[in-house]
Amino acid sequence: GEDVEQSLFLSVREGDSSVINCTYTDSSSTYLYWYKQEPGAGLQLLTYIFSNMDMKQDQRLTVLLNKKDKHLSLRIADTQTGDSAIYFCAEKDTNAGKSTFGDGTTLTVKP
Amino acid sequence: DADVTQTPRNRITKTGKRIMLECSQTKGHDRMYWYRQDPGLGLRLIYYSFDVKDINKGEISDGYSVSRQAQAKFSLSLESAIPNQTALYFCATSDFKAGSYNEQFFGPGTRLTVL
Numbered sequence: 724g725e726d727v728e729q730s731l732f733l734s735v736r737e738g739d740s741s742v743i744n745c746t747y748t749d750s751s752s753t754y755l756y757w758y759k760q761e762p763g764a765g766l767q768l769l770t771y772i773f774s775n776m777d778m779k780q781d782q783r784l785t786v787l788l789n790k791k792d793k794h795l796s797l798r799i800a801d802t803q804t805g806d807s808a809i810y811f812c813a814e815k816d817t818n819a820g821k822s823t824f825g826d827g828t829t830l831t832v833k834p
Numbered sequence: 835d836a837d838v839t840q841t842p843r844n845r846i847t848k849t850g851k852r853i854m855l856e857c858s859q860t861k862g863h864d865r866m867y868w869y870r871q872d873p874g875l876g877l878r879l880i881y882y883s884f885d886v887k888d889i890n891k892g893e894i895s896d897g898y899s900v901s902r903q904a905q906a907k908f909s910l911s912l913e914s915a916i917p918n919q920t921a922l923y924f925c926a927t928s929d930f931k932a933g934s935y936n937e938q939f940f941g942p943g944t945r946l947t948v949l
Contacts, residue, residue, distance in 0.1 A: 731874060754935045765838075765924055765940030766877075773935070811876065820884065820930070821867070821892075822938065826876035 725749040727825035729812050734831045741799040743828045745812030748793060752814040755788060757797045760809040760827070769810070770797070799830075807832045837861045838941040840925050846947045853912040855944050857925030865928045866908040867938065868892075868900060870921040877924065883908055884930075915948040922946075 726748045735741045747755070753774050758766040772779045772786045772795070779786045785798040799806055812825040838859045847853050857866065868880040869892075879892030881900040889900060897919060901909045912919055925941040 756935070756937070758938075763942075765926075765942050766938075767940070768937040771935045771937065815936070820865075821879060821882055821890075823879075824869075824877040826874060 725814065725816055725823040727812055727814055727823050729810075729825040729828045731826060732829050732831070734833065735802050737802060737804055737832055737834050739802055741797075741802045741806070741830055741832075743797045743799075743810050743812075743830065745795040745797075745825055746793055747795065747812070747814045747823075747825075749814055749816055749823070750793070751816065754815045755786075755795050756811075756813040756815070756822070757784075757786065758811040758813060758824075760811065762808075766811060802830075802832050804832045804834060806830060836942070838925060838927055838939050840923075840941040840944050842944060843942065844945045846949065847915050848949050849916055851915050851948075853915050853946065855910045855912075855923055855925075855946070857908045857910070857941055859906050859925075859927045859939075861927055861929070861939060862905070863927040863929045863939075864905065865930055866902070867926040867928075868898075868908065868910045869924045869926065870894070870919075871924060871943075872921050880910065880923075912946075912948075915946075917948045920946060920948045 756771045757769045759769045783800045809827040867882045869877045923944045926938040928938045
């Protein structure tokens with residue numbers, strides 16, 4: 724089946740850039756997503772990228788997609804303490820109509 | 835008001851008990867999902883439903899059952915709860931438009947503890 728992998732933890736200092744990486748196996752993915760989970764809450768969509776794109780920028784967020792290597796990354800510029808959360812990478816299997824989520828990367832931002 | 839609600843938010847129960855977790859949505863979406871979240875294991879799909887008459891097993895459906903009572907309601911049941919079903923459970927919904935990214939909208943979660 725489909726698999727999505729992420730490293731579990733990342734710690735950065737406030738003001739630095741954060742880069743969260745993800746690899747996936749399903750070559751038929753049409754959309755890849757980044758969801759954010761704040762403490763005690765459900766997941767919320769942060770951003771997404773269509774599989775025929777290699778980059779998407781949205782304010783402090785930059786998503787890079789290397790489709791050949793099945794590698795997705797999320798860069799957060801000027802990371803703030805409010806960015807501390809768990810970030811989930813997800814891919815959508817178009818044929819099955821459902822998504823597979825990674826294990827989540829816990830981002831800790833230190834003042 | 836929240837678009838996706840889950841009840842209860844917290845539940846402690848004993849091994850062998852039957853438990854039902856409920857999910858309601860006001861988004862008018864056809865697609866609904868149940869996930870469980872365990873530390874270090876991310877989100878795993880239990881069951882999903884693409885409309886009222888369509889129910890599908892996810893990757894970890896053993897020990898669980900679901901009921902789609904209406905477009906807006908999707909319930910998850912644990913017929914005989916066991917301690918390794920202790921987890922955080924999330925319901926989610928999504929629309930389906932061909933060619934669109936169709937994000938999933940998550941409820942706030944139900945924390946279930948099985949003693």
